Amino acid sequence: MDIKQLWLRAQDFFSALDQHPLLQTGLGLALLLIVALVLGRVARYVILHTARLLGRQPALHWVNDLLQNKVFHRLAQTTPSLVIQFGLHLVPELSKNGLIFFGNVALAFTFLFQVLAMSALLNALLDIYARTEHARTRSIKGYVQLAKMVLFVFGAIVIVATLIDRSPLLLLSGLGAMSAVILLVYKDTLLSFVASVQLTSNDMLRVGDWIEMPQVGADGDVVDITLHTVKVQNFDKTIVSIPTWRLMSESFRNWRGMQQSGGRRIKRSLFIDAGAVRFLHDDEEQRLSRVRLLTDYIARKQAELKAWNEAQGNVAAMAANRRRMTNLGTFRAYALAYLKSHPEVQPDMTCMVRQMQTTAQGVPLEIYCFTSTTAWADYERIQGDIFDYLLAVLPEFGLSLYQQPSGNDLRAGMLPALLGASHIPEPQEHAL
Missing domain, CATH: 2.30.30.60 (SH3 type barrels.)
Structure with missing residues (x-):
């Protein structure tokens, strides 16, 4: 079969198609669809290949974020619909209504993929922003989600208006009557958006x-x-x-605020047994004056008390009329000096040891200071070391910690009384 015969048969085929306009239109649409899909594949390959080459450049590393979020994929997907829009005029025997219908469908697909591309672009911008220093303090994820929500709503309105061949303004004007319903449906979204902006x-x-x-x-x-x-x-x-x-x-x-300040607060009390609080004897003052943290305090306190007592005259001979140092006050001064000399206590923040109101559990002595670190494990270690030491040094001042008696304490206290009893009567048997 030579070329002349093929040409004759092709002429016979097209002349037969002239007698069937619907078949001619269908073949034209099918051919246009095939061409659009092929060109879409080609456009996708070219766009993605070019984007990957650009992404290898250090100055254009943000292109990789666009690739990962499929921005270029969505843009390439608009190629078939664009080809169909511009190629419908080449389809033979296509009626005006058919031209409008298929054109609107293709245009709707174009809007759809453009909306998806813009949504992917917002995701890419969020990923790019997440690598900046500002992302640690300000999150824009809520704003991006709101922008995507608005984008999808308006995109849906435009797509529906395109399919029904009406102006989008006609649909938007109808939303005014539905504003109350919209406010009710999106109540949580509006509240969350306002809260997100304020936060x-x-x-x-x-x-x-x-x-x-x-x-x-x-x-x-x-x-x-x-x-x-x-x-x-x-x-x-x-x-x-x-x-x-x-x-x-x-x-x-x-x-x-605590983490930024560089110090974490210690606020815990030692409950001192009130029965152990008393005045210091002279020999105890001399012994405690040799303690390095108390040397200056005791010397200053002794001079102050001596001057005050001498000013009272003869009435100071009675013990109740003169001032004396107490073991609890001396321990309070020692604990404060210990905290101020501790290498892991923040020196620039409040540091004090205060006596709280006496309770049924004893005399609360509150330790109030700040550690030089905010790390949880280090904070607990420093706090434990401070209170371990203060608890262990209490007997040096003649003080003891209040502790509620337990079962063993009660048993130990009752045992001497039981052992000292001369006779424990045995139970008698009652006659029937």
Whole structure:
């Protein structure tokens, strides 16, 4: 079969198609669709290959974020619909209604992939921002989610308006009558958005902050801030999701100030047995004056008390009329000097040892100071070392710690009385 015969048969085939316009239109549409898909594959290969080459440049490393979020994939997917839009005029015997219908469908697909490309672009921008220094203090994830929500809503309106061949303004005008319904449906979203804006603008919450919110069982680090929820990883590794609006309507504790200050507070009391509080004897004053941390204090206190007692005259001969040093006051001065000389206690922050109101458990002596570190493990170690030492040094001042009697204490106290009893009567048997 030569070329002339092939040409004749092709002419016969096209002349037969002229007698069937619907078949001619269908073949034209099918051919246009095949060409559009092929060109879409070619465009995808060219765009992705070019983007990968650009991503290898150090100055264009952000192109890799666009690739990972499939921004170029979405842009390449618009190629078939664009080809169909511009190629519909080449389809033979296509009616005006068919041209409008297929054109609107292709245009709707173009809008759809453009909306998806813009959504992927927002995700890529979020990833790029996450690597900056500002991301540690300000999270924009909530704003990105809101922008995507608005984008999808308006994209859906435009796509529907394109399919029904109506102006988008007509659909947007109808939303005014539905504003009350929209406010009711998106109530939590609006509340969360307002709360997210207030939290970020007032710098009340950051990713990495340690927050405490007992009413929702949250006590840990903030790991994510989104439009609707704030995720907190507790110290037991559980995750608590808190609605963003609750952080504005309810109170929570943020420990960021403590972490930024460089010191963590110690506020704990020693309960001294009130029965052990007494005046110091002269020999005890001499012995304690040799303690390095008390030498200056005792010398200054002895001079002060001596001057005061001499000013009282003869009435100071009575013990009740003169001032004397107490073991509890001396220990309080020693504990304060010990804290100020401790290498792991913050010297620039409040440091004091104060005596609280006496209770049924004894005399509370509160240790109030700040450690030089905010790390939890180091803080507990320093606090334990301080109180271990203070508890062990109490007997040097003739003091003891109050402790409620336990079963063994009661048994030890009753045993001498039982052993000293002359006769313990045996139970008598009663006659029937």
